[in-house]
Amino acid sequence: MINFALVGVGHIAKKHKDAIEKTDGAALVAVCDTNPERLEEYKDYQTYTDLDEMLKVNDEIDVVNICVPSGLHYPLTKIVAEHKRHIIVEKPMALTLEETEKMQQVAEENGVKLAVVHPNRFRPAVQKLRKAIDDGLFGKISHANATVRWNRNQAYYDQAPWRGTEKYDGGVLMNQAIHDLDLMLWLMGPVESVQGMAATRLRNIETEDVATAVVRFKSGALGVIEAATTIYPTNLEESLSIFGEKATAKIGGKTANYIQTWNIEGITQEEVLALQKEIEKNPFGKPGHQWIIEDMVKAIEEDREPIVSAKDGIAPIQLILAILESSKTGKAVKIN
Numbered sequence: 001m002i003n004f005a006l007v008g009v010g011h012i013a014k015k016h017k018d019a020i021e022k023t024d025g026a027a028l029v030a031v032c033d034t035n036p037e038r039l040e041e042y043k044d045y046q047t048y049t050d051l052d053e054m055l056k057v058n059d060e061i062d063v064v065n066i067c068v069p070s071g072l073h074y075p076l077t078k079i080v081a082e083h084k085r086h087i088i089v090e091k092p093m094a095l096t097l098e099e100t101e102k103m104q105q106v107a108e109e110n111g112v113k114l115a116v117v118h119p120n121r122f123r124p125a126v127q128k129l130r131k132a133i134d135d136g137l138f139g140k141i142s143h144a145n146a147t148v149r150w151n152r153n154q155a156y157y158d159q160a161p162w163r164g165t166e167k168y169d170g171g172v173l174m175n176q177a178i179h180d181l182d183l184m185l186w187l188m189g190p191v192e193s194v195q196g197m198a199a200t201r202l203r204n205i206e207t208e209d210v211a212t213a214v215v216r217f218k219s220g221a222l223g224v225i226e227a228a229t230t231i232y233p234t235n236l237e238e239s240l241s242i243f244g245e246k247a248t249a250k251i252g253g254k255t256a257n258y259i260q261t262w263n264i265e266g267i268t269q270e271e272v273l274a275l276q277k278e279i280e281k282n283p284f285g286k287p288g289h290q291w292i293i294e295d296m297v298k299a300i301e302e303d304r305e306p307i308v309s310a311k312d313g314i315a316p317i318q319l320i321l322a323i324l325e326s327s328k329t330g331k332a333v334k335i336n
Contacts, residue, residue: 002297005030005061007051007076008068009038012090016065019289025297030058051076055083062086063296070175071168074099081110088115088296088306091182092174092320093313095166100317104310115296115306116313119288120179121186125251125259125279129242133187137264138244143222144188145243146180148172149236152229157205164205171207173198173320177227180256181316183240184215184223190315192218195332196323202230213323225323257283 004020006013009031020028031042032054039047048054055061063086066076073094080087087107093116094100107114120126132138152172162168169175185191196213203209209230215223239252239260250261259279262272295307322333 002026002062002300003029003060004063004065004293005032005054005058006042006065006067007032007054007080008066008072009033009042010067013065013067015287015289016067016088016293019287019293020065022287022290023293023297025301026293030054030061051079052083055080055085062300063088066090069162069168070095070170071162071165074103077103077114078106081106081112081114084110084112086113086115086296086300088117088292089313090117091313092170092178092317093310094317095168095170095174097314097318097321100310100314104314107310113296113299113306114310114313115292115299116308116310117289117292118179118182118308118312118316119292120183120256121308122285122288122291123251123257124282124285125257126183126240127285128259128275128279129240129249129251130187132247132249132264133242137247138242138249139246141188141219141221141242141244143224143243144184145224145239145241146177146184146226147237147239148177148180148227149231150176150229150238151231151234151236152176152203152209154203157203164203164207166206169207170320171198171200171205171211172209172227172229173211173323174207174317176229177211177225178316178320180227180238180240181225181319182312183256184225185315185319186312187240187242188217188219188221188223190218191223191319191322191335192216193332193334194319194322194326196225196326198324198327208324208327211323211327213326215319253283 030046032048066089157164198208198211210228213225241250247264
């Protein structure tokens, strides 16, 4: 049995709790939060208000899931790694490239595994798209498009003092669109350069609420990114499109869970309709957090890297920071 602990019990912690409870070979044994009142609903577990103290006195914890505001990911990862416990950290991995690299380094130095939560990779439609690309069905890819047109009104940002801040949260790219940027990189490969624009147009926050960018991948393919939390009055769409010499595909909906377009050479319309119906029966599939938890259990047992590793977590942060730098300088930014 692999024993897990949660640190930070806000909204996202509930997904971690449910995922652990549904995973064979995993058990939630402890919970930590600096606010004792929040711990009331977790009174069936061992509860702590200090992470360092929890790890000093509780030897049975194997993995700590970090569910705190993004700006705290690095210091808490450092504490956990130095106690020789494995780590699952929520997206984004951190808000600066320096901190992501330190997180990877401290995990490696202490011989612990570090997984980053990018659960959208495991959506059934996304898995189908990845397989089609891997099977060569698209041929040479010309370009891709990632779009996030969502609503996060001022009340959303006012719910907590850290939301929309540069130090703890980040903007639409770090907080909402990062999942889609992760998917774009996972499907298209590394980026060579990016030209971006970002602005704070409607929300009273420190960070951007709308951003656009044009990407050149190392493969030579191009990409277009649009992300906004300014859409009135509710979420409009989240979509990912890939265009190749032999195929066109678009995964979309209010969240990117449905196959809206699937035109692939040699595939009949009847096959397309059957695939769409298959996805519609269970568009979310097994929860992405459960995939991450199950994989961590197996990674420990098999002594291998997690399926979404620190390297995977760093890539979208690097892209986002390049977009923001480009927006400030007005120049394209190359990515190493």
